[in-house]
Amino acid sequence: MVKHFETRRGVFRAVNGVDVECAPGTITALLGPSGSGKTTLLRLIAGLEEPTCGRVFFDNEDITSLGVQERDLGFVFQGYALFKHMTVAENITFGPRMRKMGIDLDAKVEELLKLTGLTGLGGRYPPQLSGGQKQRVAVARALACNPRLMLLDEPFGALDPLVRKSLRRGLREIVQQVGVTTIIVTHDQEEAWDLADHVVIFNKGVIEQRGTPEEVAREPASPFVMNFVGDVNHLPSHCQLVRKMGFHTDKPYVMCRPSDLSVYTNFEEAPHAAPATVHDKANVGRVVRYYLRFDDGVDVDFAVSRRVDEERYDMDVGQRVFVEAPPSRLMGFDYPELDGTAVVA
Ligand SMILES: Nc1ncnc2c1ncn2[C@@H]1O[C@H](COP(=O)(O)OP(=O)(O)OP(=O)(O)O)[C@@H](O)[C@H]1O
Ligand SMILES: [Mg+2]
Incomplete structure (x- = not known):
């Protein structure tokens, strides 16, 4: 799939x-970062945007020339609002009514309200609902026409983390029950990891x-992915830690995840480790985060759960420590490789 937009500054390769x-x-x-083309791809799949080239297939059927209505999709787009002057039930049945689907609308509403945990709210108007409830109505509305594919563009964007979490779990159950193929755009990595196959x-x-989420987390294919997915430390490639670990790269910097570091408090335990000093310590919720400074002045983050910290570390600021990073978990990079801003050709 390709979509190029003509702009005053040239062709934009969205x-x-x-x-x-x-x-x-x-x-x-x-x-992906803002502007990386996620919404554009969903719009292309939905038929809201005409591809520069490329095709969309459902199973083996080429649907590229079909209009939006003919594609059998359900969507919840970024900031996509409910019809305020219609009740929840009317919002949900809007699609089936427009398409004159000839189904039992009351039964459909009841089924979808139950599925989305909104039983009893069919008669309310959108302004009488919470943000999370509105999003669930939007999902119910997207499902009402039995779509072949459901497209969700940051459906839980503006909600608080707890509500997001419960909606996410609900969505996964709904998708499993209905069996509808789903594509979801999200900025929230925890959400992606929790929800997606x-x-x-x-x-x-x-x-x-x-x-799979596990594959991407375990084996990031590029410095961009490693940096984008989860926490990383950036180190100069000639620093003590990198050299002591015997890691070689022709790139000027090296990345490593705080969770991949091994930290020892006795030199005897790790005679080949790089010595450092605990420079600072922060309690962030269930995680304890240490800032370690190597003797060459390079800093790294090291994070452990509070429980592991109590059992194993409980280090003090100023304490000497010995740090190892398995070379297989290090990755050489240069800063331009991490740049996520789109290019105008
Ligand atoms: N009609 C258009 N004309 C010109 N450029 C466009 C048009 N639509 C989108 N773009 C550009 O294409 C790029 C991709 O946009 P898109 O909306 O797909 O990004 P996104 O990945 O969804 O970002 P976000 O995470 O911020 O929603 C952006 O830089 C955007 O400015
Ligand atoms: Mg977008």
């Missing part, structure tokens, strides 16, 4: 050759990596 395949009944999460990492209109 989507620049991506190939996404979604297995029936699965959830695919699209992740597959994740697709976008950058500048192309796919950097795709795979």
